[in-house]
Amino acid sequence: MEDWLLLSLLPAAAASGWYAARSHYTRLYFVGHSHSLRQAYCRGLNYLLSEKTDKAIDAFADLLANDFETIETHIALGNLFRRRGELEKAIEIHEKLIEQGKLSQQQRDNAQYELGLDYLRAGLFDRAESIFQNLIDHEAWRKGSLQQLLQIYQHEKDWRKAAECTRHLHDMGKVPRGETVAQFLCELAEETLSSGRKEEAWQYLEEALRGDSKCVRASLLxxxxxxxxxxxxxxLQSLKHVESQNPAYIPEIIEPLLICHEHLEKSAGELLGYLGYLYETYGFESAAVALAERIRSEQGAGKAIERLQRVLDYRPSLKVLNSLTGLLLEDAAELPKEALIRMDRALGRMNADASRYRCSQCGFSGTELNWRCPSCRHWESTKPL
Ligand SMILES: [Zn+2]
Incomplete structure (x- = not known):
């Protein structure tokens, strides 16, 4: 433990003057070590504190050959370099350590794990993957290795393997950033769909919904x-299912819902009733605007204007105001049209620029629905506003 303490304090030690730090930490470390080892250790520490890191690595490597009690120190030293972004040095230290024949299984696994993290940080994904793949069979490293593999597979967009890792992690407890198997199956469905393999896409979607009946993305797809x-x-049934899965995504169903109704030539009353219900229950402005548009085509602009004015009184919104100005332009021949045109144009621009989605994890907002937040990389945290 003292080794870890020593190394974690090194940056502070360097800042507060290496000489004082050296005497303090060497005292801390050297109870019970032979004189020659003590000297070798001091040499390494001096190099380190005076930023001669290459010499420090050599000195510590020599030390390692003679004193296996310093293995943890080496691991910590490598980690320190990694944290500082000096990845080549971190890799060198951890690799040298693994080359030593006298490590216990646990020490070897520990060094391998840290080396995997070094590779990952350096962008050497193939090497990192093969290390973590080997470590998942070792109980103590299984969870951590699966979490690292999950990040690698997401980075490489290998959704099948990402799904496999997530399954194992779900069995063991928490997954780091809201990853779900269903999301990865939806990624696979979209991928196969874009290359025209419809049957395969269906299989992924059905599997996604079987595993996670609340998966909105699978219903929308x-x-x-x-x-x-x-x-x-x-x-239409898939779209209506979204309400019971997660009502936060209701704005996403409005547009396809209108298209379906148009194709089915259903009675206007049914659609008006459903849109009215969605607005009254959840208050989404997109439902109010869609409702007003339907009222306009069924009963004329006058009725739609009345409806939107009531909505505005109740819950002022840019989108509703924009829709209202559009209707006023269409309906009111005697109104000062020039002013309305300019108002409509300005509001239209404001509406187009406004954020439509926000991430509940990090607050990132934008105009597109990202199933994985581009900012914090969390899955399914971006919701319509
Ligand atoms: Zn986010």
């Missing part, structure tokens, strides 16, 4: 696929 196949009634 199913609806999209069914619409492409001309199965609008089935698509």
């Amino acid at each position: 199913s609806a999209k696929l069914r619409m492409r196949e001309g199965r609008f009634e089935d698509a």
Whole structure:
């Protein structure tokens, strides 16, 4: 433990003057070590504190050959270099350590794990992957290795392997950033869909929903696929399913919902009723605007204006105001049209620039729905506003 303490304090030691630090930490370390080892250790520490890191590495490597009690110190030293971004040095130290034949299994695994982290940080994903793959069979390193592998596979967009890691991690407890198997299956579905393999895409979507009945993305993708196949009634069912899965995503279903209704030539009353219900229950402005548009085409702009004015009184919103100005332009011949046109144009611009989605984990907002936040890399944390 003293070794760890010593190394974790090294940056502070360097800042506060190496000489004082050296005498303090060498005292701390050298109870019970032989004189020659003490000297060798001091030499290494001096090099380190005076920033002669190459010499320090050599000195510590010599020390290692003679004193295996310093293994933890070496691991910590390598970690220190990694934290400072000096990855070549970190790799060199951890590799040298592993080359030593006298390590216990636990020490070897520990050094391997740290070397894997060095490789990962250096962007050497293949090497990191093979280390963590070997370590997952070792109980003590299994969880950590799976977590590292999960990051590697997501980086490489190997969704199949990412799903496999997530399954194991879910069995063991927590996953780091909200990863779910269903999200990875949806990635695979989108991938296969874009290369025209529809049957395969269906299999992934069904598997996603079987494993996670709350997966909104799988429902939205199913609806999209069914619409492409001309199965609008089935698509409608997938879209309506979203409400019971996670109502936060309701704004995403409005547009495809309107398209399905149009193709099915359903009664206007049914759609008006459903949109009205969504607005009254959840208060999404997109539902109010879609409702007003339907009212306009069924009952005329006057009725739609009345409705939107009530919505505005209740919950002022840029999007609703923008929709209202559009309707006023269409309906009111005697109103000062020039002013309205300019107002409509300005509001339209403001509306186009406004954020539509926000990440609940880090607050990142934007105009697109990202299933994985581009800022904090959390899955399914971005919700419509
Ligand atoms: Zn985020």
